Amino acid sequence: MARARTPQIGGRFERIEDPPLVTGRGRFAADISFPHQLHVRIVRSAHAHGIIRAIDKAAALAHPGVFALWTADDIPEVPPIDFREGRIERLEAYRQPVLARGRVRYVGEPIAAVFADDAYVAEDAAELVMVDIEELPPILDACDPPGEWEPGRSTEPGVLTQGYGDMDEALAAADQVIELDLQIGRHSGVPMETRGAIARYDAATDTLELYGAAKIPHRNRDALARTFGRAPSSVQLYEGHTGGGFGIRGELYPEDLLVSAAAMRFERPVKWIEDRHEHLMTANQSRQQRHRAKIAVKADGTILGIDDEFFHDQGAYPRTHAMRVVDMTLGILPGPYRVPAYRVAGHYRLTNKTPAATYRSPGRYESSFVRERLVDAVADRLGLDRLAVRRKNLISAAEMPYLRPLIVLGEDAEFDSGDYHGLLDRALEHIGWDALQADLRRRREAGEAVGAGIAIFVEKSGAGPADGARVSVDSTGAVEVVTGGASIGQGFETAMAQICADALGVDYKRVRVVHGQTDRIAYGIGAHASRATVMTGNATHIAALAVRRKALEVAAELLQAPIEALDVVDGEVVRTDRPAGGSIALGAIAASLHPNAKTLGAREPGLAADGWHRTEHLACPYGIHIAVVGVDRETGAVTVEKFLIAYDVGRAVNPMMVEGQIVGGFMQGLGGALYEEFVYDERGQPQSVTFADYLMPTMSEAPEIEIILREDCPSPRNPLGIKGAGEAGINSVGAVIASAIDVAIGMPGAVTQLPVSPQRLKAIFDRGR
Amino acid sequence: MTDLHTITLVVNGRRHTLAVEARRTLADTIRDGCGLTGTHIGCEHGVCGACTVLVDGEPMRACLMFAVQADGSAITTVEGLGSRAALHPLQRAFMANHALQCGFCTPGFLMLAAGVLAKEPDIDDDALREALSSNLCRCTGYAAIFKAVRAAADAMAKKKVR
Numbered sequence: 001m002a003r004a005r006t007p008q009i010g011g012r013f014e015r016i017e018d019p020p021l022v023t024g025r026g027r028f029a030a031d032i033s034f035p036h037q038l039h040v041r042i043v044r045s046a047h048a049h050g051i052i053r054a055i056d057k058a059a060a061l062a063h064p065g066v067f068a069l070w071t072a073d074d075i076p077e078v079p080p081i082d083f084r085e086g087r088i089e090r091l092e093a094y095r096q097p098v099l100a101r102g103r104v105r106y107v108g109e110p111i112a113a114v115f116a117d118d119a120y121v122a123e124d125a126a127e128l129v130m131v132d133i134e135e136l137p138p139i140l141d142a143c144d145p146p147g148e149w150e151p152g153r154s155t156e157p158g159v160l161t162q163g164y165g166d167m168d169e170a171l172a173a174a175d176q177v178i179e180l181d182l183q184i185g186r187h188s189g190v191p192m193e194t195r196g197a198i199a200r201y202d203a204a205t206d207t208l209e210l211y212g213a214a215k216i217p218h219r220n221r222d223a224l225a226r227t228f229g230r231a232p233s234s235v236q237l238y239e240g241h242t243g244g245g246f247g248i249r250g251e252l253y254p255e256d257l258l259v260s261a262a263a264m265r266f267e268r269p270v271k272w273i274e275d276r277h278e279h280l281m282t283a284n285q286s287r288q289q290r291h292r293a294k295i296a297v298k299a300d301g302t303i304l305g306i307d308d309e310f311f312h313d314q315g316a317y318p319r320t321h322a323m324r325v326v327d328m329t330l331g332i333l334p335g336p337y338r339v340p341a342y343r344v345a346g347h348y349r350l351t352n353k354t355p356a357a358t359y360r361s362p363g364r365y366e367s368s369f370v371r372e373r374l375v376d377a378v379a380d381r382l383g384l385d386r387l388a389v390r391r392k393n394l395i396s397a398a399e400m401p402y403l404r405p406l407i408v409l410g411e412d413a414e415f416d417s418g419d420y421h422g423l424l425d426r427a428l429e430h431i432g433w434d435a436l437q438a439d440l441r442r443r444r445e446a447g448e449a450v451g452a453g454i455a456i457f458v459e460k461s462g463a464g465p466a467d468g469a470r471v472s473v474d475s476t477g478a479v480e481v482v483t484g485g486a487s488i489g490q491g492f493e494t495a496m497a498q499i500c501a502d503a504l505g506v507d508y509k510r511v512r513v514v515h516g517q518t519d520r521i522a523y524g525i526g527a528h529a530s531r532a533t534v535m536t537g538n539a540t541h542i543a544a545l546a547v548r549r550k551a552l553e554v555a556a557e558l559l560q561a562p563i564e565a566l567d568v569v570d571g572e573v574v575r576t577d578r579p580a581g582g583s584i585a586l587g588a589i590a591a592s593l594h595p596n597a598k599t600l601g602a603r604e605p606g607l608a609a610d611g612w613h614r615t616e617h618l619a620c621p622y623g624i625h626i627a628v629v630g631v632d633r634e635t636g637a638v639t640v641e642k643f644l645i646a647y648d649v650g651r652a653v654n655p656m657m658v659e660g661q662i663v664g665g666f667m668q669g670l671g672g673a674l675y676e677e678f679v680y681d682e683r684g685q686p687q688s689v690t691f692a693d694y695l696m697p698t699m700s701e702a703p704e705i706e707i708i709l710r711e712d713c714p715s716p717r718n719p720l721g722i723k724g725a726g727e728a729g730i731n732s733v734g735a736v737i738a739s740a741i742d743v744a745i746g747m748p749g750a751v752t753q754l755p756v757s758p759q760r761l762k763a764i765f766d767r768g769r
Numbered sequence: 770m771t772d773l774h775t776i777t778l779v780v781n782g783r784r785h786t787l788a789v790e791a792r793r794t795l796a797d798t799i800r801d802g803c804g805l806t807g808t809h810i811g812c813e814h815g816v817c818g819a820c821t822v823l824v825d826g827e828p829m830r831a832c833l834m835f836a837v838q839a840d841g842s843a844i845t846t847v848e849g850l851g852s853r854a855a856l857h858p859l860q861r862a863f864m865a866n867h868a869l870q871c872g873f874c875t876p877g878f879l880m881l882a883a884g885v886l887a888k889e890p891d892i893d894d895d896a897l898r899e900a901l902s903s904n905l906c907r908c909t910g911y912a913a914i915f916k917a918v919r920a921a922a923d924a925m926a927k928k929k930v931r
Contacts, residue, residue, distance in 0.1 A: 014864050021872030022860040024807015024847035028873060031806035120793070192811050192819060192907045193873040243809070243873030244907050276812040489871025489908050660867045663910035691816035691905070699911040700902040729910075 003569045008502035009720075012656035015494040016509060017487070020241075027240040029196025029212035034269035037198070038067055040259060041122035042272075043112035043129045044282070045104035048138040048352040048684020052102055052111065056130035060114055063128055065121035068266065070113045070258075072099040078261050081252060082223050084216075084320045091157055094149065094350065096317035098254045098261070103150065104133060105316035106354050107686055108281035110254045115262060115270065138352035138684035142313035143290050146349065155350040160323060162330040164405040165341030170305030174296035178377045183753040184366045184734065186288035186313065187676040189359045189668070190696060193243020194274040195283060197256045199263035206234055210260055213237035213516060215250020216526035218484050221518045223252055223320075224260060239516025245488030245527065246668070247358035248284045251320045280689045285678050286325065286359035288313035289366050295374040296341075301382055301389040305341030306334060306374065312348050314356050321357035323348050324409065328363030331408035335371050336420050336458045336622060337393040342406070352684045358528075360668060361727040364459065365734055369754060372455040372735035380748035386739070387433070390456055394420045401716075408618065409529075411463055415620040417713040418648065420456065427624040427646035430708055436628070444746070449631040450641070451743025454624065455732035461724025462534030462619035462717065467525045469536055471500055471543040472608030473551070475594070477571050477587030479504065479511040481543075484524010485536040486516045490726060491657040492532055498653050499537045499720070503544035504551075505568025506586065530724025533653060534619055538718045543611025551589050551607060558584055558592065558599070619715035621723035623647035625736040631744045633765065636758030638674055638741060640703035648710040650723035658725045659707050665729025666705055671697050672730075673737040674755050776840040780805065781849025789836045796820040796831035799846060807847040807876045811905070818904030821877040821884075822846050828884030847876035850883060858928075859883055859921040868917035870908035877904050882918045890926055894919070 020026050057069050080095035100111045112129050116122035139147045139155055146156035171177055198211040208230065213220060217237040225232040242249065259270040274283070291310040297303055312326045326346040334342055359365075375393070379386040395402050397419040406413035436452060443450050470482040481500045485492055497511035514520050525535055548568055555573035556563040565577040573589065575581040590607035592599040628642040645662055652658045675695040679687040688694040714721025738751040741761070750764045773788040780803050787802045799808050799822065811819030813832045820831040823845040851857030859879050862868070869875040878901070885892065885900045892900070898915060906914060 015867070017872070018864040018869060019853050019856075021869055021875055022847075022856070022863050022879065023851065023853050024805065024876050025853070026807070026872055028806075028809065030800075030810065120790070190907060191873070192817060192871065192905065193809070194811070241873075242871060244871045246907070276814070276817075489873075491870065656867050660870060660909060660913065663912055664870060664908045665910075667910035668907070690814060691812050692814075696905055696907065697911075698902040698905060699898055699915060702911040702915075705910070705912060 003574050005505055005567065005569050008498045008508050009653050011654065013494065013498060013508060013654055015491050016497055017491065017493050028193055028243055029198065029240065030273045032198050032211045032240060033271065034198070034200055037269035037271050038115045038117065038266065039119040039122045040262065040270055040272045041114045041126040042110045042255065043114065043126045043131065045100065045107055045109040045111055045133065047104055047133050047135050048107050049136040050104050050133040051136065052100060052104060052131065053134050054132040055112060059128040060125040063121070063125040065118055066114060066116045066125045068115040069129070070099065071111065072097060072101040075099065075261055078257055079227055081254065081257065081319055082227055083322045084219060084223065088322050091318050091322055093153060094157055094318050096254060096319055096355065098257045106352055107684060108278065108354060109316065113258055140351055140353065140680055140684055142311040142349035142351055149350055156347055157350070158323060158348050160326050160330055160346045160348065161344065162406050163343040165305060167305050167307050167341045167343040170296045170341040171307065174304050175299040176381055177294055177296050178374065178381055179292065179294045180373055180377055181752060182291045182293065182370050182373055184287050184289050184369055185672065185754050186285050186678040187672045188283065188285045188678070189244070189246025189248040190694065191244025191246055191249055194276055194279045195249060195253065195255065196273045197259045198269060198271045199259040200269040201263040201267055203267055208235045208260055208264060209238065210256065211238045211240065213239045213250065214242040214488055215245055215486050215528055217486060217516045217518055218524035218526065220252050227257060228260065236519045239486055242488045246360045247362060247528065249488065250486070251284065251357060276691065277689050280694055281354055281686045284319065284357035285315060285354045286356050286362060287366055287672065288356065289329070291370045293370050293374055295378060297378050297382070299382060301378055301384045301392050303337055303339055303393045306339050308333065308344045308370065310346050312346055313353065314348055314350050315353040316350060317355045319355045319357055325356070325358060325362045327409060329367050331406045331413050332364055332460065333367035333371055334404065335368065336395055336456050338395055353680055354678070354686065360665060361730045364457065364727065364731050365669065365672065368455060368457050368732040369735045369738065372732060372739060376739050376742065377749050387454060390454065391421070391424065394424070394456065396421060408460055409463065411618050414617060415458055416617060416715050416717050418620065418622050419712055420622055422712060423622065423646050423648055423710060424456065424624055426708060427626060427644060431626055431644050449633055449744045450628065451740045452626065452628045453736045453739025453743060454626050455736040455739060456624050457731045458620050458622045459530065459724065459727050459731060460618045460620055461530035462615065462715070463529060463531060464535065464615040466612055466614040467535040467539045468523060468610055468612045469539040469543045470521065470608060470610050471504070471540065471547045472606060473547060473586045473590045475587050475591040477510065477585055479506055480514065481511060481540055482514040482521050483536045483540065484521045484526065485532045486527035488527050490527065490661060491654065492527060494657065495533050495537060495653045496540050499540050500544045503541050504548050506571040510571060530726045534718060534722045534724055535613055537653065537722055538613035538720055539611045541611070541720055542613060543609050546609035546611060547607060550609060551586055554589050554592060555584050613718060615717055617717040619650065619717050619723040621647065621649055621728060623728050623731065625732040627736040627740040629737060629740040629744055631741060631761065636761035638756060638761065640670065643703050644706045645729060646708040646710065647728040648712050649725050650714045651711050651721040652709060653722065655709055658709060661725045662707055662729035663705055665727060666733055667697050667702060669730035669733025670701065672755060673734040677755050774837050776837055778803070778839055779843045781845060791835060791837055793836050794832055795834040795836045795839050798836035799831060799844070805846050805848050809873055809876055811874065816905065818881060819874050819877040821880045821904065823880055823884050826884065826887065828881045847879055850879060858924045859918065862917040862921035862924065866913050866917035866920060868909060868913040874904060874906045878906065878914055882921070886922050886925060890922065892922065
């Protein structure tokens with residue numbers, strides 16, 4: 001019998017990343033060192049807002065082991081942090097300087113940098129730098145009228161708007177208009193590895209190297225090249241192991257520019273490793289928004305329009321992301337429902353807090369909370385069932401692809417495919433919704449505070465426009481995929497290996513995956529916004545198919561066989577039309593394509609090919625969250641008894657890894673729903689600067705999670721049908737927990753603010769009394 | 770600050786004689802002095818547990834101990850738990866159950882679990898969950914970590930019976 005191929009996509013395969021990671025052989029940022037390196041410690045502002053009057057460097061400079069000390073005056077050539085997309089006129093003046101110039105705007109803002117031979121010495125000396133700051137009153141509430149960022153410049157650099165339909169008419173025609181005031185707390189990704197950056201300048205080749213890169217090494221290479229006026233080819237970024245990304249790691253921060261500038265100036269490697277205290281007051285925060293949202297409905301629950309004005313608390317500077325989270329919120333808020341009219345204004349406001357940017361499911365965790373609270377309120381106000389109102393307004397499968405006249409980060413808000421009703425039915429059936437409701441009702445009647453909530457969402461993924469990959473096979477048959485993707489712990493290598501292996505016809509363990517190395521490939525999109533598996537995955541698929549084609553062409557000649565009778569099985573080209581009849585290994589084919597091989601003929605040398613995937617469309621996965629919670633009326637503590645996530649990922653390359661993404665995302669969402677919050681006091685002092693204050697869930701808080709992973713609607717926008725998986729678990733956790741708590745305590749609409757801390761819940765009880 | 774103390778650590782069976790400042794943490798010493806970077810530093814105040822190592826068999830936060838306090842001790846780090854060629858059942862189970870994503874917290878969880886299971890091989894689920902709650906992970910949501918440690922405990926118990 002002819003040999004058959006083993007499918008490599010769709011299996012719950014063990015990850016190729018794991019062996020070094022479970023044996024302590026990983027290479028995280030802090031693990032990277034170079035001979036003669038300097039360590040840098042940052043002197044940070046102790047005040048939320050103020051004018052720098054004087055900086056006394058003498059004592060620190062005199063400290064043994066100190067090599068240099070920089071303030072803003074020492075680096076006039078280093079410009080403020082650039083936007084990822086390049087110049088944005090109206091935000092230009094608001095960019096963060098690498099070291100504070102004249103004024104400080106948040107606690108933790110870098111003011112000076114101390115370079116020393118030893119990290120302990122640098123930290124000692126940093127404490128000797130005396131900074132005299134004249135305190136100014138801080139602006140801490142983004143909902144207050146805008147203040148002065150600096151003389152003549154408002155703390156509101158812009159208001160973004162989108163909309164369609166006739167909102168005024170919708171409001172006039174409505175049987176009910178319901179208005180809610182909703183707040184999402186300030187929280188963030190908080191990866192277990194703090195940030196780190198190690199720069200080295202190689203004078204021999206005039207190359208600047210930056211290690212500790214993540215997320216978007218190629219874009220950051222280009223940005224660094226722009227910043228320092230260098231050719232991109234003379235700046236190389238290297239991604240090692242990355243201890244969690246979640247959107248916040250891998251952006252260019254002041255420290256990345258500082259070590260780069262110092263490495264070039266001193267011609268010595270410069271290493272910076274953040275400590276946790278620094279991380280919690282300087283790494284990008286996210287989420288904080290307050291929405292004043294109206295929904296216009298008919299008496300039967302049909303949505304006529306959503307009218308929303310919100311205030312986005314950006315913190316002190318726009319950093320690399322500028323207004324992206326506001327933009328995202330505008331574009332995605334109506335979600336999976338038919339909303340005939342929509343009007344939204346997002347106020348982008350600067351405050352004296354740590355700057356903000358993206359965190360896993362940016363703009364969606366927030367807008368799902370707003371949208372789902374509105375829908376719950378519609379049902380509650382009209383005396384309808386919350387589920388029935390959702391069902392009535394859900395976009396149907398027949399309406400796909402569904403184009404909504406909105407823009408999501410430069411792309412049309414078009415939902416490519418989906419069967420929202422079908423997934424909803426499946427989720428309800430799985431959890432036994434009716435019986436569950438009856439049981440919860442009985443328990444409530446017996447005095448328990450228990451309830452269930454449901455939330456529905458559409459995610460976005462796979463934004464283009466293009467990504468490429470190069471697949472090659474060497475003479476031993478080993479396969480290499482070179483990508484410009486990034487691995488932030490999500491299993492990128494395994495996913496790419498499986499995709500490549502499946503197209504090529506080898507075992508995925510034979511595939512080595514390169515990512516995050518700017519000197520290996522010219523372009524790359526990195527890993528962000530659930531793009532990597534969709535974009536780089538499809539590029540890899542296309543490249544691997546091209547390699548396969550080339551291998552078959554050569555084999556057909558060598559084996560004297562018709563090409564249609566050949567297949568690649570386990571790394572060998574074999575005949576499929578008869579049990580025997582010769583075979584040839586991919587490695588041997590690669591050898592026959594060596595530039596010096598006589599068999600090469602007129603062909604391009606090497607068994608290798610490039611592949612590109614281009615798209616102008618999003619791939620939009622969708623999901624359902626159902627939560628069952630219990631509330632302790634004495635303490636205000638919330639316990640999640642059960643949580644179900646139903647999700648259509650289009651095609652799961654590795655279901656085990658997709659489920660891992662979902663469960664992990666869920667837990668971060670739970671943190672934001674119940675525990676995590678960056679709190680500031682009235683002087684702008686951050687109160688959540690240790691893990692004892694910023695409370696992330698532990699195993700004790702982890703409920704049982706059930707997952708229904710579906711491949712009902714593969715994306716028609718890419719050859720493999722893939723939709724992103726990274727943000728499914730987190731998207732609606734805040735929304736659904738709020739919904740379930742309402743029901744549990746018998747106070748519909750009571751939860752208007754995340755996280756629902758015990759204190760906030762106690763306050764709700766007290767108000768209800 | 771520059772007074773150095775000569776100490777001896779036996780790390781994964783190998784003796785290291787080191788001159789350290791009194792204030793240098795055990796975690797930094799293992800990493801910089803012994804060159805074993807598998808022990809990770811996640812918070813430096815004893816909450817996250819990424820730096821957990823076994824000191825004379827006990828799981829300890831290496832960030833909360835000074836190296837001088839460990840003078841003369843036998844220390845096991847993740848590098849000494851098993852090798853790529855002969856993985857420890859816990860390492861095997863973490864891979865099989867997808868109990869790691871970024872892998873940064875993994876050495877701490879492995880060493881914590883190794884210490885717990887050595888002392889209480891037939892630990893029940895509640896006690897195990899309680900013990901593993903002392904470390905933080907930000908990627909996995911914990912379910913897979915619990916499953917992996919449970920599976921490893923069962924595998925180790927079975928081996929002993931035989």
